Amino acid sequence: MVLCRGIQSIEWVSARTAIKSFGDRDRFMMTTLSLLLARTIQCVVEPRPVILCAPQRKVPEMIRLLLSIAFGVASVAAMATSPAQDGLSRLFNVAFPASHRIASGRLQPGDMAALKHAGIRNVIDLSVDNETPDFDEAAAMHAAGIEYHNLPIRGAQDLTRTNVGQFNRLLLDAGTESTLVHCASSNRVGAMIALRAALIYGESTEAALTEGRRWGLKSLQPAVRERLAAWSTGASGNTPLPAR
Numbered sequence: 001m002v003l004c005r006g007i008q009s010i011e012w013v014s015a016r017t018a019i020k021s022f023g024d025r026d027r028f029m030m031t032t033l034s035l036l037l038a039r040t041i042q043c044v045v046e047p048r049p050v051i052l053c054a055p056q057r058k059v060p061e062m063i064r065l066l067l068s069i070a071f072g073v074a075s076v077a078a079m080a081t082s083p084a085q086d087g088l089s090r091l092f093n094v095a096f097p098a099s100h101r102i103a104s105g106r107l108q109p110g111d112m113a114a115l116k117h118a119g120i121r122n123v124i125d126l127s128v129d130n131e132t133p134d135f136d137e138a139a140a141m142h143a144a145g146i147e148y149h150n151l152p153i154r155g156a157q158d159l160t161r162t163n164v165g166q167f168n169r170l171l172l173d174a175g176t177e178s179t180l181v182h183c184a185s186s187n188r189v190g191a192m193i194a195l196r197a198a199l200i201y202g203e204s205t206e207a208a209l210t211e212g213r214r215w216g217l218k219s220l221q222p223a224v225r226e227r228l229a230a231w232s233t234g235a236s237g238n239t240p241l242p243a244r
Contacts, residue, residue: 087118093186097214101171102180103189105216109135116144121177124170126188128152153188156223161231164195171196186216193217194224199231 085096091114093105102120106127115123123141125148141148149170153163171179181189194212197203203211205228209221217224 087114088120088180090114093216095186095214095216097193097211100174100176100178102178103186103193103215104180104182105185106132107135107137107182109140112140112144115146115180119178120146120180122147122149122174122179124167124174124179124181125150126153126167126181126183126192128154131184153183153192155188156220156227159191159195159220159223159227161199164192164199167192168196168200181215185218187218187220190215190217191220191224194221195227198228205229205232 088094088102088104091102091104091107091111093103095103097103107115107123107125123137123146125137127150129150129152138148138150151163151166151170152158171181181193183189190212193215194208194217197211198205198208205225208228209217209224212221212224
């Protein structure tokens with residue numbers, strides 16, 4: 001591969017600093033592209049190719065420059081993180097399993113500013129009201145201008161087809177808006193995601209469990225497996241499993 005010396009000389013430490021400074025990935029990428037184009041112009045004015053591997057074929061200068069730009073953009077894009085990930089990284093047990101989707105554990109009153117700053121538009125809460133008697137999450141979300149939905153899942157006994165259907169509808173209604181789904185630890189979140197993957201999207205049990213683990217599924221995994229096995233035999237799915 002041939003890289004132009006000008007492109008090779010980009011200061012990656014400065015690029016990382018720019019990521020933190022801008023926060024907005026689009027603005028950062030525009031700045032990065034401007035830097036790359038400036039380096040490209042430098043190479044055109046004073047081309048000094050550097051051979052990094054054995055082939056000695058002559059490659060047209062423009063092709064070398066295009067390859068260099070593509071390599072530079074890909075490298076810098078790989079370093080970039082979304083504003084949501086930067087702003088929400090301190091949430092308890094947080095994960096970013098899908099585009100516009102965040103999973104986490106229990107929210108605290110002090111998390112509201114971070115949610116708003118990160119652009120969260122919807123919150124789906126799978127916990128029961130009495131789990132947080134000192135925190136009115138619904139009121140806090142409404143005050144922050146965030147759409148709030150509560151689908152209480154007490155545990156294995158609430159892993160039903162009806163609840164999975166309601167959960168799926170909430171996620172569909174959120175569309176491409178940034179949505180955070182949480183419970184106390186993200187365990188119930190992962191369980192509902194796994195059941196949704198199997199029931200709504202037809203994933204195999206193992207594939208569904210894998211997807212659930214990406215969202216936080218842990219101790220409820222045996223209950224999810226039991227529920228999926230029951231559904232595969234034609235059970236209605238609304239008979240509660242024993243509480244665990």
